[in-house]
Amino acid sequence: MAKRNPTARKNPQAAKYTEPGCAYCPPSVRACRDGDEDRRGPGFCPAKTDADGIAEGLAHYEDPFWRRVAVESARVEAEGYCKWTRVEEIVEFARKMGFTKLGIASCISFVDHANTLSRIFESHGLDVVSAACKTGGVPKEEIGLRDDEKIRPGGHESLCNSVGQAELLNRAGCQLNVVLGLCVGHDSQFFKFSEGLATTLIAKDRVLAHNPIGALALADSYYSRVWGPDRPEKPPKLPSQGRKG
Numbered sequence: 001m002a003k004r005n006p007t008a009r010k011n012p013q014a015a016k017y018t019e020p021g022c023a024y025c026p027p028s029v030r031a032c033r034d035g036d037e038d039r040r041g042p043g044f045c046p047a048k049t050d051a052d053g054i055a056e057g058l059a060h061y062e063d064p065f066w067r068r069v070a071v072e073s074a075r076v077e078a079e080g081y082c083k084w085t086r087v088e089e090i091v092e093f094a095r096k097m098g099f100t101k102l103g104i105a106s107c108i109s110f111v112d113h114a115n116t117l118s119r120i121f122e123s124h125g126l127d128v129v130s131a132a133c134k135t136g137g138v139p140k141e142e143i144g145l146r147d148d149e150k151i152r153p154g155g156h157e158s159l160c161n162s163v164g165q166a167e168l169l170n171r172a173g174c175q176l177n178v179v180l181g182l183c184v185g186h187d188s189q190f191f192k193f194s195e196g197l198a199t200t201l202i203a204k205d206r207v208l209a210h211n212p213i214g215a216l217a218l219a220d221s222y223y224s225r226v227w228g229p230d231r232p233e234k235p236p237k238l239p240s241q242g243r244k245g
């Protein structure tokens with residue numbers, strides 16, 4: 001149930017917001033960077049709409065494991081800032097966490113990249129287990145897809161078995177799993193079922209050479225087709241809860 005916005009009495013405008021809307025925070029505000037959102041944050045700032053949610057999130061860092069993940073990621077971020085590639089950051093994060101066994105969950109089309117990555121990890125003294133998405137060779141029909149729903153109907157098409165990938169890496173005791181080019185949804189399943197921590201090295205985007213930010217960077221030019229029919233003429237300045245009408 002949506003909670004009442006605690007700032008509502010002081011600022012009637014803020015009463016509109018019960019959910020956070022950071023995506024609409026102006027560049028000149030973004031006060032959380034300086035820990036000043038109570039004073040300068042807009043009405044839709046989570047510090048104002050759901051301070052309890054922030055407190056609940058913070059409570060999870062009391063768990064020593066999650067505190068360590070947060071601390072070591074922050075150290076990797078600071079030490080390698082604009083120096084280390086993401087591959088190097090993963091190696092360094094694993095080292096700082098004391099992980100010795102890494103998993104690679106790749107798309108079948110990324111097995112060559114998985115091979116390079118596996119050898120890089122091994123060259124840093126890490127133990128590596130890898131599983132491709134077609135693992136098990138399970139026909140798509142087995143989960144209820146019809147023949148005409150396949151990419152190429154009429155023949156065998158193996159299911160993208162990301163739950164199976166997670167299971168294999170779990171059974172091997174992988175402490176950190178790296179996703180290489182799993183499709184949307186398949187990657188979601190992998191993240192849900194992976195028992196080890198999981199991170200993405202490559203986000204699949206067949207059109208943009210696996211560089212999905214291109215669709216956002218060029219949303220007002222070459223990739224304007226990404227917009228839906230409800231795009232307003234003028235970009236709104238406020239999240240939907242705060243708009244008139």
Ligand code: SF4
Nearest residue numbers: 022025030031032045
């Ligand atoms: S709304 Fe608040 S938390 Fe979100 S970006 Fe702005 S200042 Fe930061």
Ligand code: SF4
Nearest residue numbers: 107108133160182183
């Ligand atoms: S379903 Fe996705 S992840 Fe699986 S083989 Fe096809 S492209 Fe690769």
